[in-house]
Amino acid sequence: xxxIKVLGPGCKRCQTTEDMVKAAASELGIAxxxxxxxxxxxxxxxxxxxxxxxxxxxxVVHAGxxxxxxxxxxxxxx
Amino acid sequence: MNTxxxxxxxxxxxxxxxxxxxxxxxxxxxxxxGQLLPFAxxxxxxxxxxxxxxxxxxxxxxxYDTPKVLMLxxxxxxxxxxxxxxxxxERTRALLAGKREGLGNIAAAHLGIVTPFCSCSAxxxxxxxxSAGVPLGVTFSFLIAAPMVNEIALGLLFxxxxxxxxxxxxxxxxxxxxxxxxxxSRLHLEGWLEPWVREVRAGAVDLEDEHLTWVDxxxxxxxxxxxxxxxxxxxxxxxxxxxxxIHGYVPAELLSSIMGGNSWWSVPAAVLLGIPMxxxxxxxxxxxxxxxxxxxxxxxxxxxxxxVIALSLPEMIILRxxxxxxxxxxxxxxVGSGILGVGFxxxxxxx
Numbered sequence: 001x002x003x004i005k006v007l008g009p010g011c012k013r014c015q016t017t018e019d020m021v022k023a024a025a026s027e028l029g030i031a032x033x034x035x036x037x038x039x040x041x042x043x044x045x046x047x048x049x050x051x052x053x054x055x056x057x058x059x060v061v062h063a064g065x066x067x068x069x070x071x072x073x074x075x076x077x078x
Numbered sequence: 079m080n081t082x083x084x085x086x087x088x089x090x091x092x093x094x095x096x097x098x099x100x101x102x103x104x105x106x107x108x109x110x111x112g113q114l115l116p117f118a119x120x121x122x123x124x125x126x127x128x129x130x131x132x133x134x135x136x137x138x139x140x141x142y143d144t145p146k147v148l149m150l151x152x153x154x155x156x157x158x159x160x161x162x163x164x165x166x167x168e169r170t171r172a173l174l175a176g177k178r179e180g181l182g183n184i185a186a187a188h189l190g191i192v193t194p195f196c197s198c199s200a201x202x203x204x205x206x207x208x209s210a211g212v213p214l215g216v217t218f219s220f221l222i223a224a225p226m227v228n229e230i231a232l233g234l235l236f237x238x239x240x241x242x243x244x245x246x247x248x249x250x251x252x253x254x255x256x257x258x259x260x261x262x263s264r265l266h267l268e269g270w271l272e273p274w275v276r277e278v279r280a281g282a283v284d285l286e287d288e289h290l291t292w293v294d295x296x297x298x299x300x301x302x303x304x305x306x307x308x309x310x311x312x313x314x315x316x317x318x319x320x321x322x323x324i325h326g327y328v329p330a331e332l333l334s335s336i337m338g339g340n341s342w343w344s345v346p347a348a349v350l351l352g353i354p355m356x357x358x359x360x361x362x363x364x365x366x367x368x369x370x371x372x373x374x375x376x377x378x379x380x381x382x383x384x385x386v387i388a389l390s391l392p393e394m395i396i397l398r399x400x401x402x403x404x405x406x407x408x409x410x411x412x413v414g415s416g417i418l419g420v421g422f423x424x425x426x427x428x429x
Contacts, residue, residue, distance in 0.1 A: 009201065040201050040399065044278045049167040049206030050199045064166055064194070068294075 002032045002076065007043045007053035007063075010036075014052040017066060021054065024072045032076075096296045111149055118142035136326025143318045143364055147234065148311065152303055154233030159302025162194040163295040167203055174220070175211045179263035182216040187255035190223030200393065204400050208271070209278040215263025222413055223255035226388040230306070234363040239370065246424070247380060254384070254416035261412050270405040313361030321368035328372060344378045345421035349414055352385025362386050377424025384417045 004021055008014025018036060025032040037043055046055060050064030054075070061075045090096075118141035127134045170193045174186055200221070207217040227248060236244035268276070290298075366379050394406055401409070 007202075040205060041274050041278055043202050044205040044209050047206070047210070049171050049203050049210070050194075051202045063168055064199070 002030060003057055004032050004034045005037050005055040006034060007037045007046060007048060007055065008051040009040065009043070010038050011051070013066060014038075017052040017054065020067065020069065020072060021076075024069065025076055028073060028076055030076055090297075091293060093292050096293055100296070107149060107153060111146070114146050114149075115142055117145075132326045134326075136322045139325040139368070140318055140322040143321065143367075144315060147238075147314055147318065147364060148307065150234060150237045151230065151310070151314070152307055154229055154237075155306045156299040156303050158192075158229035158233075159299035160295045161192060162302070163290055163298045165189070165193045167193055167199070167206070170220070171207055171210055171212060174207070174216055177213070177216055179213060179215050179260055182213060183219040183256045183259040183263070186212075186216045186219035186259065187223040187227075187252045190220040190255065191227050191229070193220075193224070200396050201399050204397070205275055205278055208275060213263055214268050214271070215259045215261075217259075218262045218409065219255045219259030222258055222388060223252060225390075225393070226255065226384055227251035228387075230310075231363070231383075231387065238363060238367045243376070243380075250380075250420045250424075251384065254388075254413065254420065258409075258412045258416050262408065265408065267405055267408060270402045270408075272400050272402060275400045310361065314364065317361035317364040321364035324365070324368040324372060344375070345381050345418055345425065348378050348382035348421065349385040349389075349417050352382050353389045353410070353414075354391055355386045375425045376428045377421040377426075380424055381417050381421030384420065385414070388413060388417070 002025075004025075006014060006018045006021060008017065014036070018034060021032070021034055025034075037046075043051065043053070046053060046060055048060060048063035052062075052066075053060060053064075054062040054067060054072075056075055056078075062071070118138050121141050122134055122138045123129070125137070127137060170189045173189065174182060177185060204217060204221065207220070208214060232244055232248060235247050362383050366383055369379050370376065389410055394410070397406060397409075
C-alpha cells in the first residue's frame with residue numbers, strides 16, 4: 001500500500017492531480033491511499049514552493065503544475 | 079482513419095515534426111497577420127453601416143483588434159510557455175535563498191518575469207520562499223514583478239504600442255519591484271508576518287529532474303496557450319469592446335482634459351481607480367491603446383495599468399492569510415507610491 005499525499009490549497013489543478021494519481025494507480029493495479037493536504041503550514045513543511053505537489057511514501061516527487069502521466073506511473077512503480 | 083490518428087499521435091512525439099509544424103504555423107501566422115486590416119475594412123464594408131461614421135470606426139476597431147490581439151497573445155504565450163519550462167519556483171528559490179538585499183532584489187524581480195506560478199500558488203510560494211531563508215523584501219520583489227511585468231503585458235505593449243513603450247514599461251516595472259522590495263527589506267517587517275508563517279521551517283526538497291525534451295517544452299508551450307488564451311479571451315473581447323467604444327465615441331478633447339498631462343491629479347486618480355479594478359493585462363491593454371489614441375497621457379495610462387494589474391484586491395485577500403493587515407498596507411503604500419512616481423515621470427518625459 002503506497003501512501004500518497006497531494007499537496008495543494010484546493011484549486012482546480014490540485015483536484016485534477018488527485019484524480020490523475022488515482023487513475024494511474026488503478027490502471028497499474030497498485031493499492032494506494034490518497035490524502036489531500038490543504039493546510040498551508042503543512043504544505044510548506046514539505047519544502048515545496050509551488051502547488052500541486054505529490055508526496056509518495058514521504059518523498060516529494062513533484063511540485064508545480066499537473067504531472068505528466070508517464071512520470072506519474074514511473075513514480076508509482078518505483 | 080485509425081492510421082491517420084496513429085500517425086498524428088506519433089508525430090506529436092517527434093521533435094522534427096514539431097519543428098516543421100512550428101515553422102509552417104509561424105509562416106501562416108505572419109501571412110494572416112498582414113491581412114487583418116484589409117479584412118476588417120472589407121468586413122465593415124459588407125455591413126450597412128455608413129462609412130466614416132462613429133459606428134463604422136468602432137466596429138472596424140473591434141474587427142481589427144480582436145483577431146490581432148488574440149493572434150499576438152497566442153504567439154507570446156507559446157514562446158513564454160517554452161521559456162518557462164527552464165525555470166521553476168523551487169529552482170528560483172534555491173537561487174534566491176540567503177541572497178542579500180540589493181542584489182537579491184534585482185535577481186528576484188527578473189526571475190519574477192520568467193518563473194511560472196499560478197495565482198492559487200501565491201501563498202505556498204510566499205511561505206516556501208520565506209521559510210527557506212529568502213529575505214522578506216526579496217520575496218516581495220518577486221511577488222511584485224511576477225504579475226506586473228508579465229509576458230502578456232510586455233508582448234501586447236510591444237505589439238500594439240511599439241518597443242519604446244514596452245521597454246520603458248519593462249524598465250520601470252522592474253524598478254518598482256526592486257525598489258519596493260528593497261524598502262520593505264529596510265523596514266525590517268518580518269515581525270508583521272502572520273505568526274504561523276514565521277514558525278514554519280521547511281525541509282529541503284530534492285526533486286528529481288523531470289527530464290524535459292524539446293517535445294515536452296513545446297507541449298508545455300501549447301498547454302500554456304490552451305490554458306491562458308482559453309481563460310482570458312473573454313476579458314480581451316470585453317476590453318476590445320470598451321476600447322472600440324472609446325475609439326469611436328469618446329471625444330478626444332474630453333479625454334485629454336481628464337487624462338491628459340496637464341492635470342496633476344490625473345495620475346493619483348488613475349492609481350486609486352485601478353486598485354479595486356481587477357483585470358489581467360490582456361483585457362486592459364486594448365483599453366489603453368484606445369485611450370492613448372485619444373490623447374490620454376502615457377504616464378497616466380501606464381499608472382492606471384500597473385495599478386490594475388499589480389495592486390488587485392483579490393490578491394490582497396489571498397495574501398491576507400500570510401501577511402498582517404499592517405504589512406499589506408505597507409505593501410500597497412510602497413508599490414502605489416512607486417507607480418505614482420512612474421506616472422509623473424512618464425508624463426514629464428513624454429509630453
